[in-house]
Amino acid sequence: MSKVFNQGRDNRVSALESINLEIDSGEFVSLLGPSGCGKSTLLRLIGDLTSPSTGAVLVNGKSAAQARRGREYGMVFQQATLYDWRTVSRNVQLPLEIMGHSREQREARTQEMLKLVQLESFGRHYPWQLSGGMQQRVAIARALAFQPSILLMDEPFGALDEMTRERMQMELLRIWEQTKNTVVFVTHSIPEAVFLSSRVVVMSARPGRIAGIINIDVPQPRNFETREHPRFFEKITEVRECLRQGETNTHKGPPS
Amino acid sequence: MSQVADLAAPIEQELLPQPGAASRWRDRLRRFLPPAIVFVLALVLWEAVVNIFHIEGFLLPKPSVIAATFIAESSVVFPAGLFTMREAVGGFVLGSLLGIAIALATARWAAVAEGMMPFAIAVNSTPIVALAPIMNQWFGITNPLAKMSIVAVIVFFPVMINTVKGLTQVDAAALELMRSYAATDLAVLLRVRIPNSLPYLFSALKVSSTLSVIGAIVSEYFGGSREALGVYISQQAALFHFGEAWSAIIIACLMGIAFYAILLTLERLIMPWHVSIRATDEE
Numbered sequence: 204m205s206k207v208f209n210q211g212r213d214n215r216v217s218a219l220e221s222i223n224l225e226i227d228s229g230e231f232v233s234l235l236g237p238s239g240c241g242k243s244t245l246l247r248l249i250g251d252l253t254s255p256s257t258g259a260v261l262v263n264g265k266s267a268a269q270a271r272r273g274r275e276y277g278m279v280f281q282q283a284t285l286y287d288w289r290t291v292s293r294n295v296q297l298p299l300e301i302m303g304h305s306r307e308q309r310e311a312r313t314q315e316m317l318k319l320v321q322l323e324s325f326g327r328h329y330p331w332q333l334s335g336g337m338q339q340r341v342a343i344a345r346a347l348a349f350q351p352s353i354l355l356m357d358e359p360f361g362a363l364d365e366m367t368r369e370r371m372q373m374e375l376l377r378i379w380e381q382t383k384n385t386v387v388f389v390t391h392s393i394p395e396a397v398f399l400s401s402r403v404v405v406m407s408a409r410p411g412r413i414a415g416i417i418n419i420d421v422p423q424p425r426n427f428e429t430r431e432h433p434r435f436f437e438k439i440t441e442v443r444e445c446l447r448q449g450e451t452n453t454h455k456g457p458p459s
Numbered sequence: 460m461s462q463v464a465d466l467a468a469p470i471e472q473e474l475l476p477q478p479g480a481a482s483r484w485r486d487r488l489r490r491f492l493p494p495a496i497v498f499v500l501a502l503v504l505w506e507a508v509v510n511i512f513h514i515e516g517f518l519l520p521k522p523s524v525i526a527a528t529f530i531a532e533s534s535v536v537f538p539a540g541l542f543t544m545r546e547a548v549g550g551f552v553l554g555s556l557l558g559i560a561i562a563l564a565t566a567r568w569a570a571v572a573e574g575m576m577p578f579a580i581a582v583n584s585t586p587i588v589a590l591a592p593i594m595n596q597w598f599g600i601t602n603p604l605a606k607m608s609i610v611a612v613i614v615f616f617p618v619m620i621n622t623v624k625g626l627t628q629v630d631a632a633a634l635e636l637m638r639s640y641a642a643t644d645l646a647v648l649l650r651v652r653i654p655n656s657l658p659y660l661f662s663a664l665k666v667s668s669t670l671s672v673i674g675a676i677v678s679e680y681f682g683g684s685r686e687a688l689g690v691y692i693s694q695q696a697a698l699f700h701f702g703e704a705w706s707a708i709i710i711a712c713l714m715g716i717a718f719y720a721i722l723l724t725l726e727r728l729i730m731p732w733h734v735s736i737r738a739t740d741e742e
């Protein structure tokens with residue numbers, strides 16, 4: 204699969220080239236790479252927010268567009284993108300409203316979701332009354348409210364401070380263990396990718412391609428001790444090596 | 460749970476001690492006292508200047524004279540104000556509804572925007588009160604519709620432009636989210652675009668509220684019903700009855716303020732979430 208922006212024009216940019224990636228159901232996969240490597244573009248291709256120039260994205264045998272129309276994607280962006288005019292619980296309800304769930308269903312489901320992200324008592328607050336980490340938890344609750352099978356996350360913790368970020372990573376793993384979603388997680392943080400994922404897809408830039416795929420066999424379930432685990436450090440080193448290799452290959456390659 | 464620090468900030472805000480009645484009064488006093496003092500000083504200065512320089516009453520009447528005339532003439536001036544206010548509000552409602560309707564059509568079909576914009580801009584560059592004599596011919600000089608149509612044209616443009624802006628300048632991520640829900644265009648309009656446009660719409664409505672009072676009065680200078688405030692002002696001024704004219708101007712001023720205040724209240728009721736309102740709440 205590939206993606207070219209502004210195809211056929213002088214300012215065309217080849218964002219992704221010969222991408223071939225298979226993700227198993229229930230897997231937690233990170234897309235890791237320097238900025239400009241097309242990891243976000245790849246995520247958007249999976250979510251049918253943009254379409255590939257060549258090739259196709261298949262989700263359980265269906266096209267990405269079919270999967271999107273079948274509401275199989277929950278999305279979380281770097282900004283929480285909560286709607287200012289809705290309270291926390293009405294933000295979580297929004298996808299359910301659009302999908303035509305009854306009022307009782309919506310309210311029950313919203314309570315359940317807020318409980319999952321541990322914000323039960325904040326349903327009536329407006330987004331601006333919450334901290335960045337809490338807003339992002341609401342965004343996760345909203346993404347999971349309609350029980351999509353795939354969770355697509357584009358640097359969801361990128362705007363948070365280090366401490367909140369590590370706490371949110373734990374939260375996300377806890378939620379993932381409960382919901383058993385397939386998660387595709389874009390990040391440029393090596394420890395974050397290694398800590399969270401069952402596999403890390405390392406990407407290199409210009410044009411974006413996959414430099415390597417690394418299995419993270421750090422023991423599950425992950426917790427605070429994971430960050431001290433020798434295997435964790437070994438994997439971080441391995442990912443870093445892979446990133447560096449991807450970089451040198453790019454420099455040797457023809458200018459794009 | 461490890462989220463204590465995370466939860467702390469908003470809770471702290473809630474637990475802040477509520478200001479007592481005494482300090483609330485002090486706050487109110489601090490806010491309203493300076494303008495009140497300026498107002499009183501200005502009146503005293505005005506009165507003094509007229510006295511000291513022996514300014515003729517028909518050029519600049521003293522505030523005390525205006526106040527006396529205002530009370531004496533109130534049975535004429537208040538109904539005149541109401542009559543003109545009806546024209547202003549009628550035109551305001553007409554113009555805003557038209558502006559909102561066209562803005563919605565514009566947001567839905569880009570072709571409408573391209574077709575309409577040049578004309579909307581042309582209308583906006585026309586000195587609209589210049590149309591007053593023509594409208595008087597069309598609808599009849601005493602027909603309130605003549606004035607309402609002027610006001611409607613004045614109000615139309617800012618309302619339309621601002622609503623279009625609010626409907627179209629939506630955060631790209633907010634729209635992508637709706638796309639990921641496979642939301643219909645109608646759902647996007649109702650749940651994202653329209654709520655997003657409300658702050659823009661209200662800032663246009665607030666500006667238009669005062670404009671519509673001005674528009675109604677000025678268009679009455681070109682002739683209108685004997686009950687109208689603008690007609691009263693121009694007639695009294697022509698007869699050198701400046702005390703009466705100033706009384707009517709006070710009414711016009713009160714009308715503009717009242718209209719603005721109503722919209723401000725509506726805005727707060729409809730958009731309790733909005734930044735502009737949050738800021739004043741936290742003061």
